[in-house]
Amino acid sequence: MAISPSKKEVSFKMSIKKLHSMLLSKEFSCKELTQAYLDAVQRENSHINAYIKATPETALSAAKKVDEKLARGEELLPLEGIPMTLKDNISTKDIETTCCSNILKGYIPIYDATVWQILQKQNAVLLGKTNMDEFAMGSSCETSCFGGAKNPHNISHVAGGSSGGAAAAVAGNLAVYGLGSDTGGSIRQPASFCGIVGMKPTYGTVSRYGLIAYASSLDQIGPIASCVEDAALVYDAIAQYDPMDSTSQGKKAPVSGNLGQSLKGKKIGVPREYFDGVRKEVSFALQQALKVYESLGVQMVYFDLPVLKYALPVYYILACAEASSNLGRYDGIRYGYKTQHYNGIHEMICKTRSEGFGAEVKRRILLGNYVLSSGYYDAYYKKAQNLRGSIIQAFKNAFAQCDVILSPTVPMTAFKEGFSSQDQVETYLTDICTVPVNIAGLPAISIPCGFDGSGLPIGMQLIGDTFCEETILNAAYCFEQETKTETLKQVPMGVRL
């Protein structure tokens, strides 16, 4: 089978499983597959700015190993030879890792993040590092020092953020899957905007070692893929206990083999708060989704989660507080950007940080320092911590009544370019559905569930109780199987197989 770019809508994207079997049956070599993606990235990335750095040498050397294994007739692991990406806040040895911030330009890590170590052992084919909001702070990818990633469905709209590059690359057929990170929705929101699948696992299931911290108690690495099964396969690979991460939890059994179980008798919870202020078309798509689930034998449970109204302030207080501490180390002394002219160490650090950080990052550092400072700590940080406890408890109570909670991923579809910079608070408000999940450390997945009038994808979020990845992946998979043809739309770019 030839691999060639096509301007015509041909077929659905190949799943990881399909590619795996095609590699095994030698329909193409891993080198051919890799090269096709590398060529597409070189040719088309400039349209969507998904990649900030391509890594052809790393990709081809992994591909070579896979082809050698195939030549020896060896079996392949599920992700072996599959072209993928890493968000640029995941530390990659010998490959520049910038968090899309000027302050880290030129920083070449001397160690690999645990997730990348795991994937390298599986000969994952790293095509490159993907674009993101600076230090993962943003919802549009536009705070990136490399400029924003664009939405492959309509390039005058953003890909979302912060893992906008990873989502755009998958949606634009420039990668099979990618790893993103999710602190307040940074995997699920761009997945929703780009019409693909993104999952934030339970806090602690995927090692954070090597993930450059934004807010340590909220950050979690997860998969961005074009279908639920792919996301499950990637999750199975990376969800491993890591002694290097003290918050890491023991690994649970693989879930990708258990998809498609009947949903009959299952309960989906629908908190009314999640549907306040949601755009009409999004609301409509969600109502349709509920009908699909009803047809699959699912029972709906409607309830209130009033504490959710505190989720946004709690999130912005806790995330900014942790960020202000996590980002203190960028002082120009050991690595990264350093100001040119200065008088003394104090001025050097001040100027380095003033020049190196972008406006959004500075805003959050200032907020964070404010809420932690003496005299304000009790009114902000401490109160937010207490409310975090209440939110966790509210979810615990909710999961006594249902198996999965359903909501929109974002109350709207992909922003127009420039929307975020015009109204910062308005943009913060769009995180309303995603942040409670991070506050409570829960797993959640965003899958496509329709399109708005202008053809932009709408995402649906399924939230599970802690360590119930299998439950939400299965519920997502069943919906996807039911609705595939209506919810997936191929964009005319990238690799066609």
Add this chain to the structure above:
Amino acid sequence: MKYEMVAGLETHVELSTKTKIFCGCTTQFGSEPNTHCCPICIGLPGTLPKLNKTAVDYAILAGLATNCKINSISKMDRKNYVYPDLSKAYQVSQYDKPLCYGGYITLSNGRTIRITRIHIEEDAGKLVHERGDTYVDYNRAGVPLIEIVTEPDIRSVDEVREYVEKLQLIMKYIGISDCKMQEGSLRCDVNISVRPQGSETLGTRTEIKNMNSFTFMEKAIRYEFERQVDLVENGEKIIQETRRFDESQGITESMRSKEDAHDYRYFREPDLVTIITSQQEVSRLEGLLPELPDAKLSRYIEVYALSPKDAVLLTKYRRVAQFFDRAVDGIANPKFAVNLILGQIFSRLPSDSDKENFDIKVSPENFHELLMLLDSGKIRMNLAKTVLDSMLDTGGKAEELISEEDLAGLEESALQEVCQKIIDENPAAVSDYLSGKEKAVKSLVGGVMKATKGRADAAAAQEVLIKLMKN
């Protein structure tokens, strides 16, 4: 008016774990700059700490040895401040849930110094100034420390010294730190205020930072006490501030006032989990505690009937006390052992650190054999000293260095013979004795001992000599 000093101490003790508190790098002191570093201790983006269990154990041991209670639930916090030697711009420390709290140390004058808390934290790196440039060395970054904080219970410079010395000795006994002030493995901050004698209220305090020798610490406290008294007497206000001791001028000077004090913006370290210490774990660690200096001291005085002075000298060095304890096990008269250790052995270990290291060729077992010979009367002290000297030179065993002849002692006839010979050779001493100078016999006894290389029994020799002279 007379003034009283009110002082509290914050003592930082470097723990002697093999590896750092959050990574596997060695804690070795004195290596080439930045050779004991890894992505974690230089705080590279994305790295995470991993708490060294031994550091926690050591801190709990320190707590148990100073009568502290142990928090069953403890946690780590971030103390945020910017300084080039602090690679993450925060120090991982403990804020409101320290591992240990509510302990005390009793001084020799009977006063109790309450210990508020003991917590663990990481050390920072250090700045190296060379030819007008400043460099950072991160070898020390991440070395585990405990901070031991007292209540303001200390009333004099002597009490400060005794408290720190006691603390030092306890830490050395339990083997968690070498507490070397000159290498910075023990550092003190002193909070000090003054008040009229008899007053119960606390005055405004100042803090003197980072003193790393007893001499400077005493000078600094004396100076600061006088300074504050002068201010009070002149009706001036004491400003709450942090001061540093200028070693060259012998004065303390202001570093920063309360208004400029850092706001450390403490919050819980999200990268580390809660430290849970069960009662079982506390009991296990209690079981690891050796006999502590105070207990040892009173045992030496009460059980062995040693003089307080000797007992203090023996307990002052952990290895000496250990050596003594092993050697005198089963010995009826430990006094011989004390004399030999404080005499023969200490004369070969002139400096404090020599005694501290106690690097000698004699094993406690071999020393024990020698004591057994003394105990059973088979040899005399003089011979024992000679033999011990050879043991210290060669590392040989007592029995190997003592001949059959030595062990047999001197026959009565042989002693008579030697005594007669000495009398014949020293007519002057003999006539002195006979003319009433009884002391003259001592020199004759000395002659006999010398001639017999210590094998003779001095008392017996004196008896024989007197008999022979009077005949």
